[in-house]
Amino acid sequence: MRGKTPWFEGDVPAEMVPEKYRLAQAYVPKTRYLDPDFLKLELEKMFTRTWLMACRVEELPGVGCFVEHEIGSHSILIVREAKDSIRAYYNACRHRGTRLARGRGRVGSIICPFHGWRWNLDGSIRLVLDREEFVPRSDDDLGLVRVRAEQWGGFVFINMDPNAAPLLEYLDPIPRIFEPFQFQNMRYRWMKGVILPCNWKTALDGFLEAYHVAGTHPQLHRFDKSNTNIASLKELENRMWAPTTAYERHAHYSSVGQKKNTKSAGKDPSRRNTDGVIDERLSVALSVQYIADDMRGLENERSWRAAEALKTADVPEGMTAGQYFLQLYRGLSIAEGYDWPVITPQQWGEAGTAWNVFPNTILLPNQGSAFGYRARPNGPDPDSCLFEIFSLDQVPVADYDKKRDFQPQFFEDFREADLGEVFTQDLMNAKEVTVGMHSPSFDGHRLSEEQEMTIYNHHRVADRFLWT
């Protein structure tokens, strides 16, 4: 029988939440970020019962390839046990608990580094040295303990709860809405992980709202006001950060209990707002190229070239520059062997800008390219997290089955990660927010009811796991 699925059950009654952690109207107490006991609870009750994005399928190209996924005090091994099968196990020896493997690699069998017990890739016990000297134990008892592993869109998600609802149910409606973006046909362009001196939620919060754009990214204002005709600030905000999805369940909580964000035009390039811009072609082209050059994701080398061609193109009568850009981008893509799924205006609208896969992943879909963010607690310290940004690109049809050797990059200090101007500005906030939150004068976040409810809703959904 399936266990509880708390995200379907609505808000938990306030009295079930200890007072020091209790949410109030558009208010989140700082204890939920700073208190080590709260992190302990998250690790015990939330991360153990939610589907977590652990890796991409492409990171396990051959049988025996493995990736270790650490989250707080948990360590899970994701292993390709057969050509078409990926499994996950707790990364702990059945003998005396030793961690079995670190990082990533490829093995023929899983061998404990301490006394050499050995397992087949399917988790069954293969060798116990001097087994006859032990109390008789069944092979079942000695097998590696499995963690659920399911796939969607080229991602491998894990769930430590054997009774959890299936991944596709958990993600609903993302699989339907993301279908035309074909995440399964994308591959990593890059992934950079950095240690940030902040709570894992603080790192995500910076990407859950666009309210910070005016304060954190003043250059976007400069572009807006200059004569370079770059797309309006609103346009850039919409394209990059504003979570627009209305959703009332776990996976994306942007609008749980709030009115729909009707302000965003979404990312549909054919519907870009060009109000007040003199040359519509430049507006579209420069906005695409700014993102392509600075952020190195969401746009790609083909959309950059299409934008370049647009600058001097004769846009046909009755067509907007955005529509013509898409036509150029499509032409290049098809000529170079890429699939070009049709995305209807309605589908663009539904996809919005950013989707939050509760608890710790954000995905930004776009045609041909996508961004993702993931934040994880870094051990038991609530003021430290591992934050990762990844850029995915669609690959040519001929390369769908091609194996690649991909290595994510890791930097202790984000300033050495060459993340571009916009991301660097975002990450600069992490430490300052944390230092300020520790001030005795500060009690909690006072959130905008229009622009920051995504942050609030994350906590509402979390409460459904933490207190049930």
Ligand code: FES
């Ligand atoms: S702890 Fe693993 S074999 Fe002894």
Ligand SMILES: [Fe+2]
């Ligand atoms: Fe930002």
